[in-house]
Amino acid sequence: xxxFVVGVDxxxxxxxxxxxNSSGKVLSRSSFSTVAFIQTPETLTDAVCxxxxxxxxxxxxxxxxxxGVGIGLPGLIDVDKGVVRLLPNIPGWADVALKRIxxxxxxxxxxxENDVNMITLGEWEYGAGKGIEDLICMTLGxxxxxxxxxxxxxxxxxxxxxxxxxxxxLSDDGPACGCGGWGCFERSVGNKRLQKDAVxxxxxxxxxxxxxxxxxxxxxxxxxxxxxxxxxxxxxxLIGPINILNPECIIIGGGVSRSFDWMKPxxxxxxxxxxxxxxxxxxxxxxxxxxxxxxxxxxxxxxxxENN
Amino acid sequence: xxxFVVGVDxxxxxxxxxxxNSSGKVLSRSSFSTVAFIQTPETLTDAVCxxxxxxxxxxxxxxxxxxGVGIGLPGLIDVDKGVVRLLPNIPGWADVALKRIxxxxxxxxxxxENDVNMITLGEWEYGAGKGIEDLICMTLGxxxxxxxxxxxxxxxxxxxxxxxxxxxxLSDDGPACGCGGWGCFERSVGNKRLQKDAVxxxxxxxxxxxxxxxxxxxxxxxxxxxxxxxxxxxxxxLIGPINILNPECIIIGGGVSRSFDWMKPxxxxxxxxxxxxxxxxxxxxxxxxxxxxxxxxxxxxxxxxENN
Numbered sequence: 001x002x003x004f005v006v007g008v009d010x011x012x013x014x015x016x017x018x019x020x021n022s023s024g025k026v027l028s029r030s031s032f033s034t035v036a037f038i039q040t041p042e043t044l045t046d047a048v049c050x051x052x053x054x055x056x057x058x059x060x061x062x063x064x065x066x067x068g069v070g071i072g073l074p075g076l077i078d079v080d081k082g083v084v085r086l087l088p089n090i091p092g093w094a095d096v097a098l099k100r101i102x103x104x105x106x107x108x109x110x111x112x113e114n115d116v117n118m119i120t121l122g123e124w125e126y127g128a129g130k131g132i133e134d135l136i137c138m139t140l141g142x143x144x145x146x147x148x149x150x151x152x153x154x155x156x157x158x159x160x161x162x163x164x165x166x167x168x169x170l171s172d173d174g175p176a177c178g179c180g181g182w183g184c185f186e187r188s189v190g191n192k193r194l195q196k197d198a199v200x201x202x203x204x205x206x207x208x209x210x211x212x213x214x215x216x217x218x219x220x221x222x223x224x225x226x227x228x229x230x231x232x233x234x235x236x237x238l239i240g241p242i243n244i245l246n247p248e249c250i251i252i253g254g255g256v257s258r259s260f261d262w263m264k265p266x267x268x269x270x271x272x273x274x275x276x277x278x279x280x281x282x283x284x285x286x287x288x289x290x291x292x293x294x295x296x297x298x299x300x301x302x303x304x305x306e307n308n
Numbered sequence: 309x310x311x312f313v314v315g316v317d318x319x320x321x322x323x324x325x326x327x328x329n330s331s332g333k334v335l336s337r338s339s340f341s342t343v344a345f346i347q348t349p350e351t352l353t354d355a356v357c358x359x360x361x362x363x364x365x366x367x368x369x370x371x372x373x374x375x376g377v378g379i380g381l382p383g384l385i386d387v388d389k390g391v392v393r394l395l396p397n398i399p400g401w402a403d404v405a406l407k408r409i410x411x412x413x414x415x416x417x418x419x420x421e422n423d424v425n426m427i428t429l430g431e432w433e434y435g436a437g438k439g440i441e442d443l444i445c446m447t448l449g450x451x452x453x454x455x456x457x458x459x460x461x462x463x464x465x466x467x468x469x470x471x472x473x474x475x476x477x478l479s480d481d482g483p484a485c486g487c488g489g490w491g492c493f494e495r496s497v498g499n500k501r502l503q504k505d506a507v508x509x510x511x512x513x514x515x516x517x518x519x520x521x522x523x524x525x526x527x528x529x530x531x532x533x534x535x536x537x538x539x540x541x542x543x544x545x546l547i548g549p550i551n552i553l554n555p556e557c558i559i560i561g562g563g564v565s566r567s568f569d570w571m572k573p574x575x576x577x578x579x580x581x582x583x584x585x586x587x588x589x590x591x592x593x594x595x596x597x598x599x600x601x602x603x604x605x606x607x608x609x610x611x612x613x614e615n616n
Contacts, residue, residue: 157554240476246465
């Protein structure tokens, strides 16, 4: 019986790995610096494969007990073919047949997926979205992305590009966006913009979102107000997706979600005021539960669904 | 062998019926005025049932050859339970168990569906969306709605309220909308607004969209420019849905779609300029093909899928 999945979560800073059992529990972890191996797709892929082998050895798991390896990367992934089309923040990756390369190196089944979809799969099966058939799993950080579970299945779109909730325009004269459009939702709630808002609100050039989070933990009024205002801005970008998709639940993850409890009331209030009645009454907002493990745990879901 | 489906399309003005064969062909049609029977849900339901019986008799189709009756209505429909939750423009309909009532009266299987979803099913299986797994079928008229086919299946949402593409806000200071929100897409491209735009552009108080359509047929420059501008406004409301859902195709139906050919170039140009690369390169814009029959033909798809 094959019991284990190895989950690999490739980020711009670190690569995190974990052995996950068939209940979605992470048994053992490792990680290494992405930057140290970023030179070419080959160097990074070799490092990932070596780390997989080392982690299995460390935990004493034999290959015959491994159902497969699921690897999530921040970019456009052809999941069916196992090809990395493009990683916007890791240079050199264009149409890399990662599944084929890793399967050959490892002698294990490999599936490749977009990182946000991997997190979504994890939260859906083992986290904040358990048992829910229709949900949006949003990550709020430098970028604003989402994975979509619709009709009890992940929805990737025919070009594997679905979920770009951060790139719906909220006004026709908003600031230019890296995506090529302008006025995008991400421009109003991405970390860079929130950071600027914090500088203005606190009048301190070097204040960080981490500082504002800590001030809120301490109960400082201005910080609580800051996160309340962020909640309202987050809600504005969710009106369209909520009216269009009528989700049962929106899971909020990513760095900013640490401040979820202070954002939630203003998110709910704004959605109630602006969304259509049925949609507004139905949707619930919940904080992501799996934190840094979501992407690794999602690999277990991806591999198991493929094998069922 | 049961070969036929009766499709019923309930509109605010007329109720249209048709017998549809298993190839999606409408063999025989009838219709009657909604307004004449609008007093109560009972009077309208009775009229529909009588019209179904009369149409079958006229065509000489016996009940044993009828797979079922599919009825589409303009409102919020619980498809699983067969209950009409609300029809915004037909008073008195609140939580009407239409499936149960009609099945008892007719002795035939009945399925109830939202009218735009019914059109979407028809266009997907027999019209402009044939063979496509992920599409948005938009109706442009007094209201702006859509049906969603995602992962090769209709997506209704857990509250049966999905597809409200007309109620995604395009600005935070736009005009108030009947949905309770403001700045909605529908407020910029619904018939009422287009009518006002036409009055301003042509300086004629009594000009209709029908007039502007005819002027465009005659090749009048100003009318062609009008529809080009409409196309641009339509595209602005589609940027978000396209980036979020990465559809292969957007079908445009409803009254305004008669002018599709003059709108298409500016829709394509704006989408190319504003949408994300993968999404923009993939999406195609096509005109609905089944016209007034779409809702009736959709009933065949609904009934057959349920029976497969």
